[in-house]
Amino acid sequence: METTKKICAGDVRSASRLIRDLEDKLPQARPRLKQLFPHTGKSFIIGITGAPGAGKSTLTDALISEFRKQKRTVGVLAVDPTSPFSGGAILGDRVRMLRHAEDEGVFIRSLATRGALGGLSQAAGDAIHVMEAMGKDVVIVETVGIGQQELDIIHHAHSVIVVLVPGMGDEIQTMKAGIMEIADVFAINKADRPGAKQLQTELASLLNTSALPPSAWRAPVVSIGNLYEPAGFAEQTAELAQKISEHHAHLLISGQLALRMERKALMEITDALKACILEPVLNKLIASGELKNITQRVKNREADPYTEAETIARRFLKSGEIS
Amino acid sequence: MSARKIRVMVAKPGLDGHDRGARILARCFRDAGFEVIYTGCHQTPEQVVAAAIQEDVDLVGLSCLSGAHRVLFPRVVDLLREKNASDITVIGGGIIPEQDFQMLYDAGIKAIFTPGASLDSIVDWIRTNIQGRD
């Protein structure tokens, strides 16, 4: 109860500790999250995704400034990859956001993927809730640098910004499914570089020739040039913030925000089921050594995975052994 | 159940631009299985402390090769205390003359490593002194 109060009052220490407990899957974390849940769901959630090094953190930094000018409080979750070899991680997104370190209206927290493959970490959704409960008006989630597949962000964010950069080879390459389809706003970053004009033209023609999506929103394209020419850069990032706000307004007016929140709720309950059913079953089977035996039997073709899974499911679901 | 993952921050306070050691340490800590917040050069002690608290790290490692450690290191410890975050351990390294060690220990710096210190000895120190914090 104490923790809930502190977090809702905006206490950074309690919030960052709870996020850590959630990442480390400590038993005390879940009850706290349950208590926080009624206080969540009011923030505007922005996802920033794109290839490694595209400029996601730099743009996040610029967007923080824009939102702070509007006197809105900001939470940032910045995800970087965990090394599959050591389990460690270097979390460096923050380096681009140092000027906001002491602003009390900004809370920046780095997360490591810890093996999650969707571009976020397993705790990201819960960490968003903690920031919502703190009362952040806007929560920005920066994914790891992605290819075409790591698209979990669409389940969490209301608006997804896809950052593209010129010079990634055949520009049409970028027009493939996946990352191109999830964008609510495109940012062409490093537009000072060769190839930017071409990327811009191809993207514009692609967007203009495709049918208007069911959302009735055509993703606008914002070009952002040289970070080291502050005047132009500030103007362009202000435009990016403007387009994001327009998308937010569109979500509200068209009723699609409700649809997206419903989609998110469905995803959350699905994830929670996995956490409450699948994880404890696996943990029990690992602890008892059974999983090893089953794996051997399947490997030796003495059993098939479906029969084994059905047997396990019957046993655990009936006995109520899951908890 | 699940054990805590060790989280550390490597920071370079002040105007010192010697970041080679700090980068090497960050990589070494990652390879040791820690999560490392790397915040680069030119930070004020205030920024270091704010970041350490937002990231909920177990340990802040300060690197300084410019000679300003006598002022900057104790300042970080003091600010952490002011923010009720004295449970965060502070260690340091870089070009630090031996005659300054005691003064830094007295100020609350828990360990000091100078050029030539093996990376293993640093990782061992952290594993020994950090695990178990909850």
Ligand code: B12
């Ligand atoms: C490489 C170097 C440079 C490079 C830096 C490149 C870079 N990006 O890092 C360049 C050429 C840019 C440079 C510039 C200067 N340098 Co210089 N430089 C060095 C040199 C030769 C090696 C430093 C190094 O990278 N070592 C390798 C790394 C791995 O070692 P390390 O950082 O010491 O880290 C180890 C330990 O100290 C410890 N450690 C360090 N930090 C931390 C932190 C934690 C938490 C822990 C646990 C451990 C730890 O662990 C590491 C592993 O053992 C040293 C001399 C020396 N022998 O140290 C001078 C030295 C540091 N430089 C010096 C000077 C004076 C300068 C300049 C001011 C020169 C000038 N007049 O322009 C500039 C200032 C630059 C600036 N902006 O701050 C002096 C500093 C004198 C002082 N403190 O009193 C030194 C000592 C040379 C000397 N003998 O005079 N320098």
Ligand SMILES: Nc1nc2c(ncn2[C@@H]2O[C@H](COP(=O)(O)OP(=O)(O)OP(=O)(O)O)[C@@H](O)[C@H]2O)c(=O)[nH]1
């Ligand atoms: N020329 C130019 N460089 C930029 C621009 N934006 C960012 N950069 C540089 O691109 C590099 C990567 O920027 P980041 O913001 O860290 O990129 P990121 O997408 O967050 O990277 P990861 O998180 O590692 O995937 C940095 O060196 C930036 O200085 C830009 O608009 N123009």
Ligand SMILES: [Mg+2]
């Ligand atoms: Mg980044």
